[in-house]
Amino acid sequence: MMTGAQLLVKALEQEGVETVFGYPGGAIMPVYDALVDSRLDHVLVRHEQGAVLAADGYARASGRVGVCIATSGPGATNLITGIANAYLDSVPLVAITGQVPTALMGTDAFQEVDIFGMTMPIVKHSFLVRDVEDIPRVVGEAFHIASEGRPGPVLIDLPKDITNSSTSQPPLFEVKSKALGGPDPDQVKTACGLIRSAKQPVLYAGGGVGIGRAVDAFRDYAKASGIPVVATLKGLGALPTRDPAFIGMLGMHGNQAANEVVQAADLLICVGARFDDRATGKLDGFAPRAKVVHLDADPAEISKLRHADAALLGDLSQSLASLPTGLSLEPWQRWCAERKHARQWRYDAPGEGIYVPDMLRQVSLADPELIISCDVGQHQMWVAQHCHFNRPEQHLTSAGLGAMGFGIPAAIGAQFADPGARVLTVSGDGSIMMNIQELATINRYQLPIKILLVDNSSLGLVRQWQQLFHGERYSEVDLSDNPDFVAVAKSFGIPGFRVERRTQVAAAIDRLLQSEGPMLAHVCIDPMSNVWPLVPPGQTNDVMLEEQSA
Amino acid sequence: MNHTMKLTIRRVEGAMIRALGLIERRGFAVTSINASENQPSHELELIIGLRSADRSIDVLARQIEKLFDVCSVSLQQQNEPAIRLEESMAC
Numbered sequence: 145m146m147t148g149a150q151l152l153v154k155a156l157e158q159e160g161v162e163t164v165f166g167y168p169g170g171a172i173m174p175v176y177d178a179l180v181d182s183r184l185d186h187v188l189v190r191h192e193q194g195a196v197l198a199a200d201g202y203a204r205a206s207g208r209v210g211v212c213i214a215t216s217g218p219g220a221t222n223l224i225t226g227i228a229n230a231y232l233d234s235v236p237l238v239a240i241t242g243q244v245p246t247a248l249m250g251t252d253a254f255q256e257v258d259i260f261g262m263t264m265p266i267v268k269h270s271f272l273v274r275d276v277e278d279i280p281r282v283v284g285e286a287f288h289i290a291s292e293g294r295p296g297p298v299l300i301d302l303p304k305d306i307t308n309s310s311t312s313q314p315p316l317f318e319v320k321s322k323a324l325g326g327p328d329p330d331q332v333k334t335a336c337g338l339i340r341s342a343k344q345p346v347l348y349a350g351g352g353v354g355i356g357r358a359v360d361a362f363r364d365y366a367k368a369s370g371i372p373v374v375a376t377l378k379g380l381g382a383l384p385t386r387d388p389a390f391i392g393m394l395g396m397h398g399n400q401a402a403n404e405v406v407q408a409a410d411l412l413i414c415v416g417a418r419f420d421d422r423a424t425g426k427l428d429g430f431a432p433r434a435k436v437v438h439l440d441a442d443p444a445e446i447s448k449l450r451h452a453d454a455a456l457l458g459d460l461s462q463s464l465a466s467l468p469t470g471l472s473l474e475p476w477q478r479w480c481a482e483r484k485h486a487r488q489w490r491y492d493a494p495g496e497g498i499y500v501p502d503m504l505r506q507v508s509l510a511d512p513e514l515i516i517s518c519d520v521g522q523h524q525m526w527v528a529q530h531c532h533f534n535r536p537e538q539h540l541t542s543a544g545l546g547a548m549g550f551g552i553p554a555a556i557g558a559q560f561a562d563p564g565a566r567v568l569t570v571s572g573d574g575s576i577m578m579n580i581q582e583l584a585t586i587n588r589y590q591l592p593i594k595i596l597l598v599d600n601s602s603l604g605l606v607r608q609w610q611q612l613f614h615g616e617r618y619s620e621v622d623l624s625d626n627p628d629f630v631a632v633a634k635s636f637g638i639p640g641f642r643v644e645r646r647t648q649v650a651a652a653i654d655r656l657l658q659s660e661g662p663m664l665a666h667v668c669i670d671p672m673s674n675v676w677p678l679v680p681p682g683q684t685n686d687v688m689l690e691e692q693s694a
Numbered sequence: 695m696n697h698t699m700k701l702t703i704r705r706v707e708g709a710m711i712r713a714l715g716l717i718e719r720r721g722f723a724v725t726s727i728n729a730s731e732n733q734p735s736h737e738l739e740l741i742i743g744l745r746s747a748d749r750s751i752d753v754l755a756r757q758i759e760k761l762f763d764v765c766s767v768s769l770q771q772q773n774e775p776a777i778r779l780e781e782s783m784a785c
Binding site: 260261264265269270272274289442443444446447448 | 707708711712715716719750752753756757759760761762
């Protein structure tokens with residue numbers, strides 16, 4: 145005989161799970177009791193949001209399903225932001241929540257919330273288990289659903305009487321993995337015709353290239369076809385960002401050349417991207433002359449926002465392999481290269497203050513294999529613009545949800561996924577405070593995570609928008625009463641140091657990256673620093689504001 | 695535009711609310727609904743009247759089809775004048 149909790153743990157082990165992130169509490173206690181006898185490594189975070197975001201970072205860095213555990217009520221609601229984050233970025237995640245006993249469900253019992261109902265719009269699927277013998281089947285289905293096709297989060301809500309009840313162990317449920325098929329031949333024929341007749345095609349890479357394990361196929365096709373490449377925030381690394389064929393990131397804070405190339409295109413070959421508003425700007429002015437070939441694993445993305453003239457549904461690698469090569473695109477390639485050259489980033493900023501784009505570029509060059517997790521805000525855009533990525537898994541960013549507080553937990557997850565990896569978090573003084581308690585997790589497990597805290601004493605991106613679009617009416621963006629971050633880190637057992645001048649940057653990068661254990665570099669910058677260029681909200685990508693000279 | 699969608703869903707916890715929630719969240723108003731159980735299969739058949747000023751019913755159908763408790767989706771389009779979404783969802 146086994147309890148439901150033991151059955152759950154056994155099912156997780158059978159799924160190959162090695163690491164789970166979580167936080168115990170009343171309704172989930174049977175599971176924590178079963179964990180004592182398990183070979184699963186449980187990582188104790190200090191807030192459930194840290195658990196789910198760490199599981200998210202684990203999944204992004206490893207390609208495996210991330211697992212987090214929380215109790216009912218507040219434990220479960222604290223997972224919601226992270227579940228939404230995984231949903232919007234298509235991250236394979238299984239979130240396990242305790243629930244009050246079934247007899248108490250619906251009575252407003254202590255720590256009871258309908259987490260099954262609350263999370264419905266932000267899960268790929270969810271289960272409320274009412275029979276202990278369903279546990280192995282549910283776990284099997286949850287892992288299958290989380291990782292198949294377009295990945296996403298799956299919730300398993302487990303009432304306490306179910307995890308406490310005993311059963312003779314039923315046979316463990318085995319899911320046959322369902323491979324995605326290839327594209328429809330008629331659509332392939334249409335796509336091939338469009339590509340062969342295009343004079344100015346662009347490959348538009350999204351997060352699906354990495355998620356769909358189609359990086360090799362994408363690179364092969366980009367090389368064989370000679371079609372210039374742009375990427376979304378999540379598509380960075382689909383082609384190494386230093387590859388000559390890579391024009392840049394498109395969109396609101398993208399590279400001007402990338403936006404110009406897309407706006408001039410007569411064909412967009414969209415590979416695992418979804419025409420997100422931050423990438424397209426005003427939708428009806430996006431790539432206005434282009435026809436669209438859309439490659440995706442998710443049928444619901446086809447023609448959702450932009451009509452697809454050809455839709456290649458299914459495995460991206462198979463779809464890419466079906467597209468024509470040997471194209472004659474010389475004038476177009478030359479024009480794109482010229483735009484790229486004309487719009488290349490400049491790092492010769494005047495003044496003595498620290499110029500973050502140049503600092504981030506130097507960090508990235510100092511260790512090209514760094515895994516960089518970001519928080520959300522100006523620093524996130526600077527990372528996307530100025531760091532180099534050789535593969536998508538190097539860049540962990542909360543793209544769809546834009547969840548401040550993502551950076552440190554995601555770095556923790558990535559470090560557990562690959563203990564030998566060198567992991568850096570780039571954070572801001574607003575974001576870092578959203579999950580600062582996870583410094584305790586870094587210290588607890590002595591994770592050698594480096595933290596580059598870019599501190600402008602304000603909520604920089606909101607302040608920038610207030611400056612540009614709200615007539616400099618600054619509202620609740622001043623964070624000049626921040627704590628002493630070096631002292632904060634020290635109190636968590638993490639050494640740190642402060643960087644205030646441009647002349648200190650090179651030595652600071654060296655010190656940060658060469659440190660044995662965790663380290664925080666607290667970098668103080670001009671509060672009025674802005675991210676450039678910028679497509680104003682509601683405008684097309686033709687309209688990019690440039691840095692306004694002082 | 696008004697539409698009629700026929701859904702067959704598994705009779706499992708949350709299946710109906712999941713489908714109806716998705717319909718409203720994706721910008722459609724439910725104008726009528728009729729549910730009946732198919733006895734042999736224990737599936738639930740829903741005939742749902744829908745209205746949206748500007749959203750694609752085909753995209754909605756594909757979004758619903760992705761739900762794991764949905765067995766089948768079919769559409770029947772009606773050519774009645776559409777009203778604005780805000781009016782249709784007045785509450």
